[in-house]
Amino acid sequence: MKDFIEFVNEHELGKIRENVSFKQLTSLKIGGTARCLYEPNSLDNLMIAYKYLKNRQIPTYAIGNGTNLLVSDDRFDLVLIKLTKCNGFKPLSEGRFMMEAGCQSGTVGRIIAKLGYSGSAFMGVIPGTVGGLIYMNSGAYKKEVADFLYQCDYLDAKGDLVSLTEGFNFGYRESIFQSIDCLIIRGFFKFPLAPKGEEPYQTINRYLELKRNTQPLNERNAGSVFRNPPHIHAWEIIDALGYRGFSVGDAGVSMKHANFLVNKGNATFEEMAKLVELIQTDAKKYYNIDLKCEWKILKKL
Ligand SMILES: Cc1cc2nc3c(=O)[nH]c(=O)nc-3n(C[C@H](O)[C@H](O)[C@H](O)COP(=O)(O)OP(=O)(O)OC[C@H]3O[C@@H](n4cnc5c(N)ncnc54)[C@H](O)[C@@H]3O)c2cc1C
Structure with missing residues (x-):
């Protein structure tokens, strides 16, 4: 672990903190500590660091906003990986969007709605990151990740980059990613243009109001x-x-x-x-x- 910390610092691959409490990293504010929290400063540098970790079989765990996570009060001897800075977002052609796993779901959901596309309202009201959303196949108000994701890039058990375009095995809060050793790094989504008369941004406001009233x-x-x-x-x-x-x-x-x-x-x-x-x-x-x-x-x- 010490070697990994030195490696990250020496090559400026991102930020490292030691002995970090899960109380600060989860919305439930429950849990012990992680030996090390690594926040890469770019996807390229993440890939270098992840390869290092996998080659040495150092245990890792991915965390987004910790909004779906209950952690025991133990001390975990692992590297927690949080993609805070890997939050690039890029509109592609015809309603397609590339989102890095550290993107805030609420933010990208609102941007897509503002651009006049339909269907992103569920993202607009979920307090997670895009990585967490894909992993969980999160959804709300009858829409979920499965309806819009067409490609997901992840790092596999060896630290190699894989681009998946089928076989996501999505189900109710389920995905293939829950059964393989992977770190999701970005997703590609496609949304349809909103029909005339529909105001996607207003849908988000309506859903938020519903959530505020009931949750x-x-x-x-x-x-x-x-x-x-x-x-x-x-x-x-x-x-x-x-x-x-x-x-x-x-x-x-x-x-x-x-x-x-x-x-x-x-x-x-x-x-x-x-x-x-x-x-x-x-x-x-x-x-x-x-x-x-x-x-x-x-x-x-
Ligand atoms: C107030 C509130 C309202 C909510 N409403 C909804 C809702 O309407 N619908 C819904 O579906 N959920 C809802 N949730 C639950 C939660 O927000 C979602 O499940 C969300 O997608 C989790 O994202 P996260 O970034 O917080 O993931 P985390 O909680 O940090 O992680 C969840 C799981 O995903 C894994 N993971 C995270 N990032 C990656 C990655 N990059 N690569 C691989 N694995 C990863 C983690 O290891 C963990 O197992 C709500 C939560 C709260 C607190």
Whole structure:
């Protein structure tokens, strides 16, 4: 690890910080520390650094805005890679756009809408990065990444560049990227021109208003915790079980939206994981429903 830090500094491949707390890197503000946080200053330099890491089998983990992530209170001996500075955005021809993985989804979603294209409103209201969005196949209001992505470039297990144009295996918050060792570096999306009369930017404002009215945006959360099972909303099950407002320590079920779990102060990983497990156990016991967790969980094996 020390060698990697020296390598990055010597070749000016970006910024390195040591012993960084996940509390500063995740929207839930829960978690221990990462031995090292690496923020490359360009995709070219990232590729050099990533090759170095892969050649030496140094463990890595990609993080975007940490808005879909629950991390255990451990010390992780790995290099966390955050593509903050790899945020290039380029309009191509006929509604096509190149977005580096560090782009803020909200920002690019709004730019595309302002340019008169339809469909980017879901991006405009999700607080993640483009890398996180692709990995999660994130979506909102009946649109998701799968509807618009036509190419994704990533670095593979050897640190080599791969351009994928098919076989994304997208599903409900699922993608091929969750089952391979990869670091997504950019995505290529295509949006249709908005039909006459449609004002894409207004759609974003409308969705934001809906979110503000229904979700606990002022509390520490990581979005919906459970995927909606077929034919019913997860929040309806949680409500029926009587969990709205229930807490385990500082981990609680939001009063505003029952499918949002919130950190009310200093919640620990154990408290939040316990709350998730209690709800899942009761959903199975009383309704025979398997509630699948939408969050990604990072913990030591
Ligand atoms: C208030 C709130 C509202 C939300 N609303 C929605 C919503 O409407 N719809 C929705 O789908 N989600 C929603 N979310 C969840 C979250 O914002 C999305 O899942 C988002 O896409 C996660 O992006 P991120 O950059 O924060 O990813 P992170 O949380 O940092 O990471 C999520 C996963 O992606 C992986 N990852 C991130 N970047 C890369 C990369 N470059 N290469 C490889 N893997 C990577 C991480 O390793 C991790 O496993 C919401 C969250 C909050 C807090």
